[in-house]
Amino acid sequence: MISFELSTEQKEIHEMAMKFAKNEMMPKAMEYDEKAEMPMSILQKAWELGLVNTCIPAEYGGAGFTTQDAMIITEALAYGCLGMNTAIMANDLALLPIVIGGSEDQKKKFLTPFTESYKIAAFCLTEPGNGSDAAGIKTTIKEDGEDFIVNGNKMWITNAGYADLFVVYGTYDASLKHKGITAIVIDGKAAGIELGEKENKMGHRCSDTRAVTFNNVRVPKENILGNVGEGWKIAMKTLNHSRPMVASSAVGGAQCAMDHAVKYAGERIQFGVPLAKHQAIQMMIADMGIEIEAARLLVQKAAWYLDQDKPNPEVSSYSKAKAADMFMDVASDAVQIFGGYGYSKEYPVEKIMRDAKLIQIYEGTSQIQRLVIAKEIFSRS
């Protein structure tokens, strides 16, 4: 039977994460956005409370959350601050390839330290010349005696400036296309890693995004995830998990924008009555409610497939595309309801609208989600 009721424990998880979002993240969100600085003390506290690295299984020291649980946590954290949530979520994005493609030994070695202290991870797929066309990777991973040597440029890497660990995708043999792509774990302190300047971004400004160059970085062979040539498969499985998570962050951000708009509409008087009494405003708010709930249900369904161990890339992409586009619309309408005040940094919806835009871009743009979806649909016809 279908049930939409959260378990008692899930309700408690939601409540606790929302309390953290409202008390610890929201009051500082604008300050760190302006400073464009990683909120290390808040991230550390989130880690101490178990809100970070929700993808790590219990065998390796994680809390043993289901994917559904992880979505609940992400939605709440994004409600508090999209940028801080990106810094938190990028850890999962980088650790998932290890959870999915790593051997027993690799999981113990790489995941467990993340449960013992707050550590930061970065996922390096995108390159300056390859974004949407991720399979066109130019970074090389070449065998050299007992090691591999990694060379190449990565672009837009979240958490790069703080990373204790990088998961890097490169090609073993570019002529093999997808089949040459290999995933490798690189220690953050390895010699030959060069960091670019922190990008000066529109939104998610507190999160740390940089170019990373790997210059003859020597990595032991046992750091290859799965086998040489299995990197693409691992990357796609990772995105199946991470896309609903990104979608869930959009739901949280949109819910926050809507809650601000509802409150403001009740307070602001125009034409002698609160905005909330004007039908045109009511329609906008009602549409927000409809769209947010629709996206949330898609997230839950995508998470349900993952918890059943029946990953469904099509539904993962549905959730990402729907939630990202919904969030952009809701954030824009929330600014509209605030009028001129919404356009000012004095009110929180300005930041939320800037933050919303990124969700349509990273982890596969809204266009790329539709390509994935169409490919699945036509493969059945």
Next chain:
Amino acid sequence: MNIFVCIKQVPDTETKITPNGDGSYIETSSIKWIMNPYDEFAVEQALLTKAANSGSTVTVVRVGGVKDTEALRTALAMGADDAILVESGDNLDSYMTAKALKGAIEKSGNTPDVIYTGKQAIDDDCLQVPQLLAQMLGLPSVSVVVECSEEGGKFTLKREVEGGALEVYDVSSPAVIACNKGLNTPRYASLPGIMKAKRKPLAQHSLSDVGVADSDARVKYSNFQLPPEKPAGKSFDAMDEGNQASVVSEVVKLLREEAKVI
């Protein structure tokens, strides 16, 4: 140390309160319950006391309805070791509540070294249970405590009195300590704490199990009503310079005679 904490579950502060059908209490069917905020300070102080005295246990005790057990689960997730729930209605009077707490603590078989409570519950604001409980158990009690230190079973407690002054009490264990805001910063229930809480023991008793009978009631509740709505505020137009002097004297007159605030 055997550390006990008495906690109450109260409606969330954002709840819209309405009287129930016969006016004997409030409508509880759609209420979101939370732990009484003052009791969070009590739980935190208990956990701090436990941390400073190895081998201690923290037992949380609650008297109230069983439909939601939010407050007890929160306390267990924060780090309490076990919980006792005495099942009753949600509107027991202070005397019955204190008697039930006493019965539950005695029934646990552990002699308390200290009992922490909040100084008051934010729903009925009676401020009586800690003192009644201490009286029934024959223990000293100090309320409105804002500083608490303990060494070898001796507590030094500071309590707020009118005018911002502090009274200092030296109390030996066992004692009842009723906590105020400012005593500490209650910790969050961590997510691993939430996952662990469901495996912690929760004993459940009826009122009669802990020696409380209907005849113990000292208060009969009736005629719950919403407070009368506040009349709309008066506004005065002082934009016109010529009017300002007369508007000001009018406002001062009303503040003195009608509002009686100056």
